Amino acid sequence: MPRTKKQKTTIIEPKTHRRISFQTIKGTKDILPEEQPHWEFVRDTVKKIAQEYGFSRIDTPIIEDVNVFVRGVGRDTDIVEKEMFVFKDKGGGTLCLRPENTASIARAYIEHGFATRVQPVKLYYLGSMFRYDQPQAGRRRQFEQFGFEVLGSASPASDAQMILIAVNILKSLGLTDLNIQLNSIGCPDCRSAYRETLLAYYQSQISRLCPDCKRRLRANPLRLLDCKEEKCQRLANQAPVLIDFLCEGCHDHFKAVLEYLDKLEIVYNLNPRLVRGLDYYTNTVFEIWPGKSGRREGARQAALGGGGRYNNLIESLGGNPTPGVGFSCGIERIILQLVERGVEVPPSSPKPAILLAQLGEFAKRKALVLFEELRGEGIYVAESFSRDSLKSQLKVADRLKVKLVLILGQREALEGTILIRDMETGIQELVNRDKAVTEVKKRLEKMRRG
Numbered sequence: 517m518p519r520t521k522k523q524k525t526t527i528i529e530p531k532t533h534r535r536i537s538f539q540t541i542k543g544t545k546d547i548l549p550e551e552q553p554h555w556e557f558v559r560d561t562v563k564k565i566a567q568e569y570g571f572s573r574i575d576t577p578i579i580e581d582v583n584v585f586v587r588g589v590g591r592d593t594d595i596v597e598k599e600m601f602v603f604k605d606k607g608g609g610t611l612c613l614r615p616e617n618t619a620s621i622a623r624a625y626i627e628h629g630f631a632t633r634v635q636p637v638k639l640y641y642l643g644s645m646f647r648y649d650q651p652q653a654g655r656r657r658q659f660e661q662f663g664f665e666v667l668g669s670a671s672p673a674s675d676a677q678m679i680l681i682a683v684n685i686l687k688s689l690g691l692t693d694l695n696i697q698l699n700s701i702g703c704p705d706c707r708s709a710y711r712e713t714l715l716a717y718y719q720s721q722i723s724r725l726c727p728d729c730k731r732r733l734r735a736n737p738l739r740l741l742d743c744k745e746e747k748c749q750r751l752a753n754q755a756p757v758l759i760d761f762l763c764e765g766c767h768d769h770f771k772a773v774l775e776y777l778d779k780l781e782i783v784y785n786l787n788p789r790l791v792r793g794l795d796y797y798t799n800t801v802f803e804i805w806p807g808k809s810g811r812r813e814g815a816r817q818a819a820l821g822g823g824g825r826y827n828n829l830i831e832s833l834g835g836n837p838t839p840g841v842g843f844s845c846g847i848e849r850i851i852l853q854l855v856e857r858g859v860e861v862p863p864s865s866p867k868p869a870i871l872l873a874q875l876g877e878f879a880k881r882k883a884l885v886l887f888e889e890l891r892g893e894g895i896y897v898a899e900s901f902s903r904d905s906l907k908s909q910l911k912v913a914d915r916l917k918v919k920l921v922l923i924l925g926q927r928e929a930l931e932g933t934i935l936i937r938d939m940e941t942g943i944q945e946l947v948n949r950d951k952a953v954t955e956v957k958k959r960l961e962k963m964r965r966g
């Protein structure tokens with residue numbers, strides 16, 4: 517399908533005489549028909565692999581009570597503090613467009629009593645997320661993620677399997693050059709010892725911090741490790757690392773995850789600076805970056821996916837203590853990689869092998885009926901009901917590269933016949949209208965066999 521130039525339409529509002537122009541909102545994008553094969557390829561691959569690993573799909577609403585994220589993700593995280601689309605509804609409630617889906621799934625787990633089901637509960641999702649951030653390549657205000665969550669499993673095998681699933685999906689899509697960044701950020705116990713050391717470090721550097729970090733320092737010094745400001749990132753690179761403060765339980769858990777990954781022959785890079793700025797993470801955290809090099813610069817923006825363990829999330833939303841682990845990947849960024857690497861994707865829908873052409877009003881009515889008959893037989897037919905001249909209809913047939921054209925002219929319609937034209941040889945054969953479907957099927961079968 518040809519790409520058309522973007523147009524901006526403007527109208528003058530009659531009452532106010534204000535100019536209104538219509539175009540997509542900043543940071544959002546229409547996904548056009550010609551782009552759909554890439555999207556379908558990713559979604560189909562996700563669905564197939566989810567099935568293979570025994571995950572069931574869940575769809576949660578796009579709007580949620582803002583507290584799901586304030587409590588789940590954390591009040592002083594970048595996502596909640598700066599990036600959420602928050603609005604009041606007419607009933608006075610404070611809602612938001614979901615910025616991520618793990619907290620929503622934890623909410624759903626509690627709300628639907630999933631704790632009474634066989635554990636662990638294995639769920640996956642596909643859907644739009646919303647973050648008010650500065651748009652750029654691979655960063656949008658509305659973007660689509662797929663994600664997998666295992667709720668009710670504390671086993672390090674689940675952590676390893678999450679990484680394995682993410683890698684397998686990306687590899688199945690043709691992205692084989694991947695760089696897995698891995699760390700453990702321990703449990704709240706390990707963090708309280710670390711917090712003191714980190715606080716002391718940052719207090720010695722306080723004059724070099726950005727205003728947000730200065731403000732956050734007392735409340736949550738861990739948050740400073742994730743600041744996007746360049747000068748704060750430089751300081752974060754020199755800061756003490758949490759991995760040196762892991763308690764015995766967290767140390768053993770992480771060691772077991774690494775052993776599973778080794779067994780699965782998944783190559784990873786230990787990155788003690790990876791913290792993944794959401795409050796709910798405990799223990800294992802990981803990100804998948806494109807390319808083998810594992811460059812740090814721009815990595816946050818370039819990560820294809822990320823995830824980790826969240827043992828306290830369900831409890832923080834009012835459920836019983838329930839461990840969990842999961843990941844999400846951004847489809848826009850994956851598609852950017854597919855395009856950049858020239859990965860061939862299958863067409864979204866099968867190409868029609870036949871075009872049904874018609875001439876004259878009477879024939880058109882008969883053609884509409886025949887189209888339904890062919891469709892009912894599972895034969896994929898292109899039609900040109902909006903065209904009247906045979907020449908223009910044959911042009912469409914050429915463009916679509918169909919093998920056969922069925923021509924129903926005024927005469928054929930009256931006589932109860934139809935012309936079948938073989939587009940390769942140009943040979944036309946007149947057949948009885950009642951035998952048209954059988955004849956088409958026979959020819960398609962013959963072509964299929966070659």
Ligand code: AMP
Pocket residue numbers: 616647649654655656657658659660661818819820821822844845846847848849
């Ligand atoms: P996060 O949990 O924030 O690391 O998000 C997981 C994945 O979602 C990232 O690795 C990206 O692929 C994708 N992602 C996050 N934010 C955006 C965004 N604003 N635009 C496009 N993709 C995003």
